[in-house]
Amino acid sequence: MVNAAINDGTPHPTATARQAESPERARILVVGGGYVGMYTALRLQRKLKPELQRGEVEIVVVTPDPYMTYQPFLPEAAAGSISPRHVVVPLRRVLDGCRVVVGEARSIDHAKRTATLTTLASEEEGAGSVTLAYDELVLAPGSVSRTLPVPGLADHGIGFKTVEEAIGLRNHVIEQMDIASSTRDPAIRDAALTFVFVGGGYAGVEALAELEDMARYTARYYHNVKPEDMKWILVEATNRILPEVGEEMGKYAVRELRRRNIDVRLETRLESCEDRVAVLSDGARFPTRTVVWTAGVKPHPVLAATDLPRNERGRLKCTAQLTIDGVTHAWAAGDAAAVPDIAAGEPGRECAPNAQHAVRQARVLGDNIAASLRGEPLQEYAHKYAGSVASLGLHKGVAHVYGRKLKGYPAWFMHRVYHLSRVPTFNRKARVLAEWTLSGLFKREIVSLGSLEHPRAEFELAAGGKPQDNPKGSS
Numbered sequence: 001m002v003n004a005a006i007n008d009g010t011p012h013p014t015a016t017a018r019q020a021e022s023p024e025r026a027r028i029l030v031v032g033g034g035y036v037g038m039y040t041a042l043r044l045q046r047k048l049k050p051e052l053q054r055g056e057v058e059i060v061v062v063t064p065d066p067y068m069t070y071q072p073f074l075p076e077a078a079a080g081s082i083s084p085r086h087v088v089v090p091l092r093r094v095l096d097g098c099r100v101v102v103g104e105a106r107s108i109d110h111a112k113r114t115a116t117l118t119t120l121a122s123e124e125e126g127a128g129s130v131t132l133a134y135d136e137l138v139l140a141p142g143s144v145s146r147t148l149p150v151p152g153l154a155d156h157g158i159g160f161k162t163v164e165e166a167i168g169l170r171n172h173v174i175e176q177m178d179i180a181s182s183t184r185d186p187a188i189r190d191a192a193l194t195f196v197f198v199g200g201g202y203a204g205v206e207a208l209a210e211l212e213d214m215a216r217y218t219a220r221y222y223h224n225v226k227p228e229d230m231k232w233i234l235v236e237a238t239n240r241i242l243p244e245v246g247e248e249m250g251k252y253a254v255r256e257l258r259r260r261n262i263d264v265r266l267e268t269r270l271e272s273c274e275d276r277v278a279v280l281s282d283g284a285r286f287p288t289r290t291v292v293w294t295a296g297v298k299p300h301p302v303l304a305a306t307d308l309p310r311n312e313r314g315r316l317k318c319t320a321q322l323t324i325d326g327v328t329h330a331w332a333a334g335d336a337a338a339v340p341d342i343a344a345g346e347p348g349r350e351c352a353p354n355a356q357h358a359v360r361q362a363r364v365l366g367d368n369i370a371a372s373l374r375g376e377p378l379q380e381y382a383h384k385y386a387g388s389v390a391s392l393g394l395h396k397g398v399a400h401v402y403g404r405k406l407k408g409y410p411a412w413f414m415h416r417v418y419h420l421s422r423v424p425t426f427n428r429k430a431r432v433l434a435e436w437t438l439s440g441l442f443k444r445e446i447v448s449l450g451s452l453e454h455p456r457a458e459f460e461l462a463a464g465g466k467p468q469d470n471p472k473g474s475s
């Protein structure tokens, strides 16, 4: 059995063999446990409840982490306003009607209806990969950071897409303040207090704004580090930031950041960051230990290891019904999928890669798979972009939603209300709300727990082992 293939490592040859073993059970394989993966599986387990109970359908979700990350909360997690556990949703708890497999799809042979997976167990056993047969495929591996061949970037840069990166960055920033506070070398101090962010979309702007706000607050607990000693630099290749909130609000955001002494450099690119010196296209050079790369995303590379059609930008070619174009029994949505934006009324336009589309597409996707299994007609995905909200730090924000423009405290408040209403599960909403309430009553947390990244360092030292080069995690 294929189920056994995941549990005991026995590879399974083909879908045909699987169907011979359990001919009437349809397996829906969901690749990815993010927005699309989780919401589609949720919808399917609700819509197909009778079929699941009768054992006619099985939903398998394959995902590298056993949790879904609510990415819009990552900047607040980096600032310490929300604890990391509350930014993620445990998939096993919410998807109790599905089978969650912690692993990665390495390739897909849709002609044979099989996926090649590596799981934690297959790696541990040295068994390599296992083959899983399916009847319906939902391909939702999302996107990865879109990097450019900038010298030194791979060695010194960090992205901002995962909870690990957000928390790592928070620890790193506070640690740099510790270094600056204790060094006597002005060059080391200067580099430690220089933070370069590349990319002016919401990920980069929110991450920079929240971390700067947190560091500004934290500085009051250092006798020799003042907010004006720090250099926060935002490098953006185009002539605007936050295109999601429109031109006027984008300009406001630039003014607001500059008012806070943040060095916003438009029409500028990072040319190199070798030897820990960020060199910009305008000739500026900044010795720094922090380069955060948030210059856009590209579809996940696993899509190239499939026999499914992709467009020139590498996204899966999809129809408005969220089927993959030209093939049967294959579906996609979210950042990995080029879905026609039929609500925009412009032929050829694709839905942008954002959560607003991902979550709504997942709903239609779940409904359409259920409909197709029952032989019912499919619906088309159409959603008119509602605009966007962005936080610029505690009590500061910018928003352009349904034609209404807001800035400052009202925008920040709207940002919080909107995301609180969107974060999955009542449990998470209650915990996040409790954290916000408590942080309004007490002082902000300013602790760096970088040593968590090296839990064995202390014991290795005690046991006489070779200490690590950099046990406390500075990069």
Ligand SMILES: Cc1cc2nc3c(=O)[nH]c(=O)nc-3n(C[C@H](O)[C@H](O)[C@H](O)COP(=O)(O)OP(=O)(O)OC[C@H]3O[C@@H](n4cnc5c(N)ncnc54)[C@H](O)[C@@H]3O)c2cc1C
Binding pocket: 031, 032, 033, 034, 035, 036, 037, 062, 063, 064, 065, 067, 068, 069, 071, 072, 073, 074, 075, 103, 104, 105, 106, 140, 141, 142, 143, 160, 161, 162, 202, 203, 300, 302, 333, 334, 335, 336, 353, 354, 355, 356, 357, 358, 389
């Ligand atoms: C910091 C940040 C802030 C954001 N803020 C906003 C916002 O305010 N508003 C908004 O609309 N959008 C926002 N976004 C964008 C939004 O989060 C994404 O558009 C959305 O997550 C896309 O959903 P998805 O399901 O396609 O991908 P994801 O949610 O990224 O999910 C992809 C999943 O696939 C898994 N996966 C990857 N490879 C494999 C594999 N080989 N096998 C199995 N699983 C795999 C991943 O681990 C992940 O779980 C933000 C993004 C970031 C990074």
